[in-house]
Amino acid sequence: MPVSRKRKKRGQPVKSSDPHKIVFRQIEIGGDNHAEFKAAMMDAARKGVDEFPKLLGRISDLFQSTYPPNLLSTFAFYGCQGSIDDQGHQKPMAGGILQYHVELLQALALMVPREKWGGAPSTGEKMQAVFDTVPEISDTFLRIRIVRQADETDAQKKAVLSLQEKIRLHTQAVRNWGYYLEVIKICRELYCPLDGKFNEVLGFSATDFIDVAEALVSEFERRARLHFETMRKFLRGKTIPQIVNLYFEHMPNIQGSPGDFIKSIPPGTSLQGVKGFLMSHADLRHVDLMTFTPNELATLTNKPVSTVEKVLDAIALEPGALVGANVEYLFLSNPVWTRPAIKLMDGYFIPLPQAVFSHINNIMRGLAESAKLDNALSDRRAAYLENKTEEVLKAVLPTARIEKNKKWSVDGVQYETDIFGVVDRTLIIVEAKSHRVSSQALRGAPDRLRKHLVDLVVDPSVQSERLQSLVVNARAGDTVSKAIIAPLGLDAGQIDNIIRLSVTLDDFSIMSSSEDELKEVGWIPEGHELAATILIADLICIAEILVNELQFLHYLAERFHFQKAFELLGDELDFLGLYLANGFNLGQAQKQLKRIALSGLSEVIDRYYQGREVGLELPRPKSNLNRTFRDIVDRLTLRKPPGWTTIGIHLLNSVDGEEQKKVTAGLERLRKSVLNKRTIPGDDCIMQIIPxxxxxxxxxxxxxxxDGGLDVRKSMEQIAADMLERDEAKVCVVFGKSTAAWDEPYRSALIVQKRD
Known part of the structure; x- marks a missing residue:
């Protein structure tokens, strides 16, 4: 992503040996020679652009000399396969290769006419050329866009280009919009109610489609496991004859004999050289691992062969289908995303079976359009998103009053709030929007992009802010506002916190880190504060990880402020990873940093879900709360005294896990002091935390x-009054701890706030 010329530093969180501890380091972009650095980067970008046709020609030549499925299958196999250890850590087989690289290579293969496809097998040398060239092509296309943006002189257009670039990079690189098992569940809940309509027009139902797609993934994983097991069996040989004999013994359908092969080995060939040759020979089987027939899948899914064939045809392209396609579009709206299969004579070649679920929302949309079911799908998406969001909120906030589709009017204009919830003195306002960004917008149509982002991100936020304003005004005594919200059952005088949230079906988390850009291009009304936009799959994860009601509410409350405090590089689960580490309490970094790169902080969450998918029972990730704070939060959540959400949110807002340890140590010192001195209230028995x-x-x-005969309530009220006056705070929370009941998290709690 291009770095803003206005800022030179980016804060990047770095994990220490303590999995909960995050430290920040500043990265200088160019240092004192920023202008020279930028000029050098632009010069390198322009030179890279000149190399673009040569890189494309190199890949085209490889496809015309070598059978493309051989190159594709081996690139996909090593680029997108990995292993998971017993702690849920995932280790890729080939670093630096991502799913979108494979999708790009597949599209480039389809740009070569079938009659020009090569027939020779792939070799180690050719594969190395592919592994070197494809990422370079992807990087060069980014350089092309950087150059175009730099050459733009109009400030408004430049800002729009910058915003488009963030969305394009996110669309190009991000594939896993949810963890696999959750994606399957969401897809079945979302699309299977449309079975009848799909079946009537397309000849297969949504359930048929999902069943076949799931079978593709599981069957490929089974084949890959067997392939790895076979590889291990022959690679364990200690000598050349042992390795060759084991290869012929375990690798099926090998022609010739071990003895003849051994005789053909050139003198002086090392053990490693023979291993490398046999591994390259085994790589030729990758095409078979990724080729599926309707008969095979019909057996696995217990469906008619004709039904399976229709499903596969719906996601397949013929060789040469992209001849003459605009190469730039392959990065922004690749046809392979919705057609990940290549129809060959002997079956359907699918280098990335998991890609079906990566792009299933786009695939289903395309199927619905072809069947004239656009409106049915649109209605289903909207209904599902609202119902699922309501379900998640009710599950994680069991004592909340959650209501849906509530109408209210202002000056004769009727509005509707998708979902709102009241829990204690906290109001949650949720707008659920199921629209999506079109491929035209991604390819560079700014008017179309603006319409989509206004519909999906801005308008829902404006709607939730409209209701928030009414509640705030009613709380201040405005009788008109009170009358408007009364039919909603809202008593503004009993609401301290208002949380606004927008939930989507497609991933727009990048918008949560683009508020400044949206304001700069004028797509956000002046003075408006954008609500956080969260993908429903991410909201489900947040609710599953933050099972404590207070922490869930605190995350959403601070999430709003977090996206405004920084320019963020990362997705929602990176934000959650940071929250688990420090509760969004960044200390002085909050004031010192403006841009933060958070990518990678979701690792602890990834391990949990990826481990669960392969049957590992890993502990659920927990937030870094010291026992003192955790006990208070748990007690507040259990007993739920009036104002418990307000008190708890303020407590969680105060300090991070490391500072909480100091609070605990300080309380122990206070306890000893009080027990020794038996003093009246004073500085020696009070600890303050000033965020x-x-x-x-x-x-x-x-x-x-x-034993001191104190009026505890009066003492706490005096402490609060003194702090409000002396520290110029607007809100103060006081916890009373008795030395005679020290094991209790607190004996009493008091919250005092200045009148607005």
Missing amino acids: PLERKATIAFFVYSP
Whole structure:
């Protein structure tokens, strides 16, 4: 992504040996010679652009000399395969190769006419050329766009290009919009109710499609496991004769004999050289691993062969189908995304079976359009998103009052809030939008992109802010606003916190880190504060990880402020990874940093879900809460005294896990002091936490002995009053801890806030 000329530093979180500890380091982009650095980068980009046709020609030549499925299958096999250890860590077989690289190579293969396809087998040398060239092609296309953006002189157009580039990079690189098992579940819930309509027009149902796609993935995984097992069997040989004999013994359908092969080995060939040759020979079987017939899949799914064939035809392209295609479009709207299969004479070649689920929303949309079922699918997406969001909120907030599709009017204009929930003194306003960004917008149509982003991101946020404003005004005494929200059952005087959220069916998490750009291009109304936009699959994960109601509410509440405090590079689960580490309490980094790269912080969450998919029972990731704070949060959640959400959110807002340890140590010192001195309330029995941000509340712990005859409530009220005046805080929370009941998280709690 191009770096803004206005800023030179990017804060990047770095994990320490402690999995919960995140430290930040600043990366200088060009340092003191930023102008020279930028000029050098642009010069390199322009030179890379000149190389683009040569790179494409190199791949085209390889396809015309070598059988393309051989090159594709081996590139996909080593580029997108990996292993998972017993801790859920995933290790790729080939670093630097991602799914979109394979999709790009597949599209380039389809640009070569079938009659020009080569017939020779792939070799190690040719495969190395592919592994070197494809990422370079992808990087060069990025350079092309950087050059175009740099050459644009109009400030408004340049800002639009920058915003488009963020969305394009996200669309190009991000494939896993959810963890596999959750994606399957969402797809079945979302699309299977349309079975009858699909079957009537297409000859197969949505259930048929998902069943076949799931069978493709599981069958490929089975074949890949057997292939790896066979490889291990012959690679364990200690000598050349042992290796060759094991290869012929375990690799099926090998012609010739081990003895003849051994005689053909040139003198002086090393053991490693023979291993490498046999592995290259075994690589030729990758095409078979990735080729499926309707008969095979019909047996696996217990479906008619004709039904399976229709499903496969719906996602297949013929060789040469992309001859004459615009190469640039392959990066922005690759036809392979919705047609990941190549129809060959002996079956359907699918280098990436998992790609069906990566792009299933686009695939289903295309199928619906071809069957004239656009409106049915649109209605289903909208209904599903609202129902699923409501289901998630009810599950994670069991005591909340959750209501859906509530109507209210202002000046004769009727509005509707998709979902709102009230839990204690916290109101959640949710807008669920199931639209999507079209391929035309991704390819560079700014008017189309603006319409999509306004519909999906801006308008829902404006709608939720409209209701928020009414509640705030009603809380301040405005009688008109009170009358408007009364039919919703909302008592503004009983609401302290308002959380606004937009939920989508497609991944627009990149928008949550683009608020500045959206304001710069004028696509956000002046003065509007954009609500967080979260993909439904990510919301499900957040609710499953943050099972405590208070922490779930705190995450959503701070998520709103977090996207405004920084320019962010990362997705929603990276944000969640950071939250688990420090609760979004960044200390002084909150003031010192503006741009933060968070990519990779979702690792702890990835391990949990990836491990679960392969049958590993790994512990659910937990937030880095010190026992003192965790016990208070758990007690508040269990007992739910009036104002418990407000008190808990303020507590979680105060300090991160490392600072919480200091609080615990300080409380122990206070306890000893109170027990030794038996003093009246004073500085020696009070601990204050003053967060670095003014919007956060001051937290105090009052340690007392019940033997001192104190009026505890009066003492706590005085402490709060003093802090509100002395520290210029707007809100203060005081926890009372008795030395006689020290094991209790707190004996009493008080929240005091200044009147607006």
